[in-house]
Amino acid sequence: MEARRSRSAGADKRFAALDLLATLVAVVDDRGHVRYANHALEDAIGLSRRNLADVPLTEWVTQPELLQSALDGARGHEYAVIRYDTHLKRLLREPLPVHLVLASTEWPDHRVVEMLPLEQQTRQEREERLLEQAQANKELIRNLAHEIKNPLGGIRGAAQLLQMELAERDDLVEYTEVIVHEADRLQSLVDRLLAPHRRAxxxxxxxxxxxxxxxxxxxxxxxxxxxxxxxxxxxxxxxxxxxxxxxxxxxxxxxxxxxxxxxxxxxxxxxxxxxxxxxxxxxxxxxxxxxxxxxxxxxxxxxxxxxxxxxxxxxxxxxxxxxxxxxxxxxxxxxxxxxxxxxxxxxxxxxxxxxxxxxxx
CATH class of the missing domain: 3.30.565.10 (Histidine kinase-like ATPase, C-terminal domain)
Structure with a gap:
């Protein structure tokens, strides 16, 4: 067993580029035994690739018969690519829902099994919406704040001039003070809206x-x-x-x-x-x-x-x-x-x- 694992570990250089992928990837041989697991798959399962080497991948999915059938079909060249949803087993954690893709490779007698976590796919879509929303918010806030700021200054200035004219009418000065106070409050709000865009x-x-x-x-x-x-x-x-x-x-x-x-x-x-x-x-x-x-x-x-x-x-x-x-x-x-x-x-x-x-x- 150790000799087989050493040989599997020795194949790392051929598959090292798979470590650059964020999706979970395993390279399996014709028997369905793991020859290589990328970093993302190691993290997801909770085992190193050395411990996964030469272990049937069917042991790590909740419907092993489906994966075995897919491997048999790929070996017989019945399918080029096979896709279906399943669950990946993990150490000390609940199984992870994944979309599994099995495909042939340029390496003889090897198949690539790629698993995209369904929660990750949902999360990516949510992140894209958040980014689009943030960009739209930024443009809306910037335009709206500038539209508010100019007339706001005029309102405040007019209220101050009126206040000077009504200096002896305490009952009316109170109203101009309300206008000035509320204009200042709105100005503060506009300044806060614009603050993130004012400096790099x-x-x-x-x-x-x-x-x-x-x-x-x-x-x-x-x-x-x-x-x-x-x-x-x-x-x-x-x-x-x-x-x-x-x-x-x-x-x-x-x-x-x-x-x-x-x-x-x-x-x-x-x-x-x-x-x-x-x-x-x-x-x-x-x-x-x-x-x-x-x-x-x-x-x-x-x-x-x-x-x-x-x-x-x-x-x-x-x-x-x-x-x-x-x-x-x-x-x-x-x-x-x-x-x-x-x-x-x-x-x-x-x-x-x-x-x-x-x-x-």
Whole structure:
């Protein structure tokens, strides 16, 4: 067995290019035994290619008879390509739904089995929608803000002139003060809408845990009682190029949203926000593939995102709480996208996870 595994491992150089793929790929011989497994398949199953070598691939799918029939048909040249949906078994995890594609290769007596996780396909479609939505939002916000800003300045100026003319009429000056105050409030809102587009990111080496610690200190200063902020860090994550201040603002917006959603639990004394950092390998998002990516999770034990706004939470001016501006998530997504990343949300009652993904060098 060890000799066979050594021979299988020795074939690595021929198939090394398969490690560049984000999909799960195995090269099998005519018996259906694994000759090579790429990195993505290793990660999915939870075993190294050395341990998978010379093992029947049928042992790792939930419908082995279907795969065996497909292999028999391919060996008899009955089919060039075979496709069907099945589940890939994994160590210590639930089976993974995949779309399996079996195809012949240029290598004699070898077949390629490619498995595209169905959840990954769904996720890619969701990411594309998020990116398109963000681009549309950016153009809408920029145009709308400029359209508002010019007449707003005129309204404020006219109100101030009127206020000067009515200096001795206290009952009427009160109305002009309301106009000036509300004009200033709208001006502040417009400035916040335009803020992400007014300057290019200032790139430097960033330690993500310094970012988290800064945000943690701010949140605990604002909510000193009833809220715990838990650290769950992977300290091996390398520094990367980014704008530290923009990332602090992005994470702070997520943490602020979480803290405000936890107001009832803060009152009860059992509110919790968790900052979790991990590295994800061979990840594809934004139609691009990256060897490594940072995962930063901001998790809370609050009531969850309201169902009626789940699909719109990154839209500008959409808020799940009274008094919210609806800009926090929009700006956070913009700041993260300026780092070639994106934010995803998984929410249900008692658990909300906003996950930031950023490529690593």
């Amino acid at each position: 990111p200032v790139m430097a080496d960033v330690n993500i845990h310094e970012v988290c610690e800064r945000v943690r200190a701010i949140i605990l200063a604002e909510f000193p009682r009833g809220l715990s902020v838990v650290r769950d860090y992977d300290t091996s994550i390398p520094e990367f190029r980014g704008d530290r201040e923009l990332l602090i603002q992005a994470v702070l917006n997520l943490a602020h949203n979480a803290a405000h959603a936890l107001k009832d639990r803060i009152a009860a004394g059992d509110a919790c926000i968790t900052f979790r950092t991990r590295v994800q390998r061979q990840v594809t998002f934004g139609k691009r593939r990256f060897r490594l990516a940072l995962e930063l999770h901001v998790i809370d034990n609050g009531p969850g995102v309201p169902e009626e706004i789940k699909d719109r939470i990154f839209y500008p001016l959409v808020s799940g709480r009274d008094g919210g501006s609806g800009l926090g998530l929009t700006l956070a997504q913009t700041f993260v996208q300026q780092h070639q990343g994106l934010i995803e949300c998984d929410s249900r009652p008692g658990y909300t996870d906003f996950k930031i993904l950023i490529p690593l060098p």
